[in-house]
Amino acid sequence: MKIPILMYHQICEQVSPGAPFRGLVVRPSAFRRQMALMHLLGYRGLSMGALMPYLQGKAQGKVFGITFDDGYRNNLEFALPILQRYAFSATCYAVSGMLGQTNAWDVPQGVPQVPLMTIQELRQWIDSGQEVGSHTCDHMHLPLLDAGAQHYQVTQSRMDLERELTSQDGVRHFCYPYGAFDPTTVHAVQQSGYQSATTTRRGRAQTGPVQDLLLLPRVLVSRSTNLALFALKCFSAYEDRRGTVAY
Numbered sequence: 001m002k003i004p005i006l007m008y009h010q011i012c013e014q015v016s017p018g019a020p021f022r023g024l025v026v027r028p029s030a031f032r033r034q035m036a037l038m039h040l041l042g043y044r045g046l047s048m049g050a051l052m053p054y055l056q057g058k059a060q061g062k063v064f065g066i067t068f069d070d071g072y073r074n075n076l077e078f079a080l081p082i083l084q085r086y087a088f089s090a091t092c093y094a095v096s097g098m099l100g101q102t103n104a105w106d107v108p109q110g111v112p113q114v115p116l117m118t119i120q121e122l123r124q125w126i127d128s129g130q131e132v133g134s135h136t137c138d139h140m141h142l143p144l145l146d147a148g149a150q151h152y153q154v155t156q157s158r159m160d161l162e163r164e165l166t167s168q169d170g171v172r173h174f175c176y177p178y179g180a181f182d183p184t185t186v187h188a189v190q191q192s193g194y195q196s197a198t199t200t201r202r203g204r205a206q207t208g209p210v211q212d213l214l215l216l217p218r219v220l221v222s223r224s225t226n227l228a229l230f231a232l233k234c235f236s237a238y239e240d241r242r243g244t245v246a247y
């Protein structure tokens, strides 16, 4: 069985014309229609933690994963009310060393700077039934670092988030910045005790005990994804052979 794990970044109406990667800013109205469609078809949107039994083949049902990379405040403002409306849960991957700051790692590419959630806002996200995962301490391109530095980024981010969030569930899910990893990265993620890690490899996740939970592919939803394409991505093999995107 194949399960789509949706990959979002920002949920916001406005976007600067000509801004690089503006395709990653999905309109709230589009996100609402996408969630409404899944709800209408009887599907439940789940965080990575809640999705695990389904990915492992231990549970069956009409489910899909919802993930947000980077931890933008606009996830809390615009996505949360829609998630709550349908009783869906989602995982937001936070950059532990940059909470309450902006997406400074995007400055060299000229991407507009927008606020990231503070620790209080991440707590609010969790208290609203959502999940927080790790996206490293500093949004690093991990394969460029040596093994020690990779291990630090992967492990320390988890420890810092767990300490600050004081959530009973802990931080058990990881997302590779830029979708970049090498064998050392995957080893570090495994050593740190994460239960899952998502990539930017495009496709739906294959369920069952053999599939690799630390290299999960996702379904990219962008500003230009209309509802018909969204359905095609979720329910057909459209996305399964689309290669990798470097976000």
Ligand SMILES: [Zn+2]
Residues within 6 Å of the ligand: 069, 070, 135, 139, 177, 178, 247
């Ligand atoms: Zn990212």
